[in-house]
Amino acid sequence: MSRNIGRNKRTEGSAPIMTGAQSEPPAKRARLGSREVFQLNRQMSAVLNDYSLHDGQKFEFARNIFMSIPEGCRNVDSFHSMMNVELITKTPGFSQRMDWLFNQMKVEGVQPDAVTFRMLNEAAGEYRSGETKEGLLQNVHPPKTRHLERRKVCDLNQQMSRVLRDSKLTSSQKLDKATTIFMDIPEGSRDVYSFSTMMNVELKTRTFDFYQRLGWLFNQMKAEGVEPNVVTYNTLIKAAGENQDYNYAKELFGEMDRKRLQPDVVTYSTLIKAAAENRDYPHAKALFREMGRNGLQPDVVTYKTLIKAEGENEE
Numbered sequence: 001m002s003r004n005i006g007r008n009k010r011t012e013g014s015a016p017i018m019t020g021a022q023s024e025p026p027a028k029r030a031r032l033g034s035r036e037v038f039q040l041n042r043q044m045s046a047v048l049n050d051y052s053l054h055d056g057q058k059f060e061f062a063r064n065i066f067m068s069i070p071e072g073c074r075n076v077d078s079f080h081s082m083m084n085v086e087l088i089t090k091t092p093g094f095s096q097r098m099d100w101l102f103n104q105m106k107v108e109g110v111q112p113d114a115v116t117f118r119m120l121n122e123a124a125g126e127y128r129s130g131e132t133k134e135g136l137l138q139n140v141h142p143p144k145t146r147h148l149e150r151r152k153v154c155d156l157n158q159q160m161s162r163v164l165r166d167s168k169l170t171s172s173q174k175l176d177k178a179t180t181i182f183m184d185i186p187e188g189s190r191d192v193y194s195f196s197t198m199m200n201v202e203l204k205t206r207t208f209d210f211y212q213r214l215g216w217l218f219n220q221m222k223a224e225g226v227e228p229n230v231v232t233y234n235t236l237i238k239a240a241g242e243n244q245d246y247n248y249a250k251e252l253f254g255e256m257d258r259k260r261l262q263p264d265v266v267t268y269s270t271l272i273k274a275a276a277e278n279r280d281y282p283h284a285k286a287l288f289r290e291m292g293r294n295g296l297q298p299d300v301v302t303y304k305t306l307i308k309a310e311g312e313n314e315e
Contacts, residue, residue, distance in 0.1 A: 031070060031072065031073055032069060032070065032073045034075075037069055037073055037074070037075060037078065038077070038179075038183070040065055040068065040069055040078070041075075041077045041078050041081045041216075042081075042209075042212065042213055042216045043065050043212075044062045044065045044066060044078075044081040044082060044085060045081050045084065045085075045212075045215060045216035045219050045220070046209070046212030046213070046215055046216060047061045047062045047065070047085065048062075048084075048085060048088055048089075048215065048219065049211075049212060049215040055088075055089035055090070055091060056089070056091055058085065058088075058089050059085060059086070059089045059091045062081075062082060062085040063082070063085075066078065066081075066082045071107075071108050072108065074108060074110060075110060076105075076110055076111065076112070076113060076115075076116070076187070078110075079101055079104070079105050079110060079112075079116070080115055080116065080119070080220075080223060081216075082101060083098060083101055083116070083119045083120075083123075084119070084219055084223055086098055086101070086123070087119060087122055087123060094123070095123050095124075098119070098120060098123040102116070102120060113187055113188065114187070114188050115187050115188070115223050115224055115225075118223070118225065119223065147186065147188060147189050148185060148186060148189040153185060153189055153190070153191060153194065154193075156181050156182075156184060156185050156194070157191075157193045157194050157197050159181050160178045160181050160182060160194075160197045160198060160201060161197055161200075163177045163178045163181070163201070164178065164200065164201050164204055164205075171205035171206065171207055172205070172207055174201060174204075174205050175201060175202070175205045175207050178197075178198060178201040179198070182194065182197075182198045187224050188224065190224060190226060191226060192221075192226055192227065192228065192229050192232065194226075195217055195218075195220075195221045195226060195228075195232065196228075196229065196231045196232045196235065198217055199214055199217050199218075199232065199235045199236070200235055202214050202217070202239075203235055203238065203239055210239075211239055211243045211245075214235070214236060214239050218232075218236060227259075228259075228261075229261070230256070230261055230262070230263065230264055230267065233252055233253075233255070233256050233261065233263075233267065234264070234266045234267050234270060236252050237249045237252050237253060237267065237270050237271055237274070238270045240252065240274070241270060241271070241273060241274030241277070244278075246274050246275070246277075246278040246280070249270075249271055249274045250271070250283075253267070253271055262294070263294075264296070265291070265296050265297070265298070265299055265302075268287055268288075268290070268291045268296065268298070268302070269298070269299060269301050269302040269305070271287055272284045272287050272288060272302055272305055272306065273301070273305045275287065275309075276305050276306070276308065276309035281309050281310075284305075284306065284309055285306070288302070288306060
């Protein structure tokens with residue numbers, strides 16, 4: 001759920017690598033477990049969704065999180081999360097730091113994949129108004145990544161759904177199990193249903209920081225080249241509305257229109273509710289009329305929301 005806010009005003013320094021983070025020498029730092037690393041990776045992505053930070057601050061916070069992960073503990077998602085921050089914030093020297101991140105991956109023995117090279121190509125394309133970036137992508141080809149058969153991916157997606165329906169599990173247990181299944185699907189094999197199902201788990205369990213994790217999933221979806229569908233946007237719009245992020249809910253709705261995705265009853269009902277809760281009654285009514293023009297029949301929830309909004313508007 002990223003946005004490009006104001007650019008950082010600081011000038012480009014002579015050392016564009018990841019310097020300045022507070023960290024101990026690698027030899028003295030304890031190793032982190034995979035779950036701790038996973039949480040830190042998501043924190044990096046969550047920084048992009050913080051409205052109170054400008055791009056320079058987002059970069060600084062993300063860099064400090066990245067550098068807090070000891071060498072030898074970072075995985076491909078750690079590097080992807082930091083690269084994504086670099087590409088979105090584009091602070092001075094970002095392309096050189098992308099070089100550094102790529103070289104550091106090799107130093108730490110982390111295998112780049114197709115997502116890595118897609119990000120590097122994007123950085124190379126934006127480097128100095130389209131100049132060819134020497135060295136970075138010459139004679140380099142994405143390695144073969146592990147792919148799962150379609151049937152296996154479908155099975156894992158269904159497993160995530162079954163975890164959500166398991167009444168014997170607490171919300172935290174559901175999230176842990178579903179996350180483990182999701183991470184078992186390699187990047188490049190995950191499909192829109194993998195991401196939408198994991199987002200649904202996050203929304204239904206609502207454990208701590210779930211909204212930030214939804215942002216990470218949406219960013220990761222884009223990084224892996226997976227196109228969101230109506231279900232994806234419905235989940236994100238619902239989460240945004242429930243987290244008093246009405247402007248972002250409207251932004252997501254507009255993004256659907258730009259992608260020529262037809263909203264369904266759930267989309268309209270969810271956004272109408274968000275509009276009413278934010279006392280944007282004209283927009284709520286406009287959405288209701290738009291539903292009719294698109295041949296969609298409002299449900300009971302929509303009517304109740306509008307009746308309540310009408311009453312509050314008259315007060």
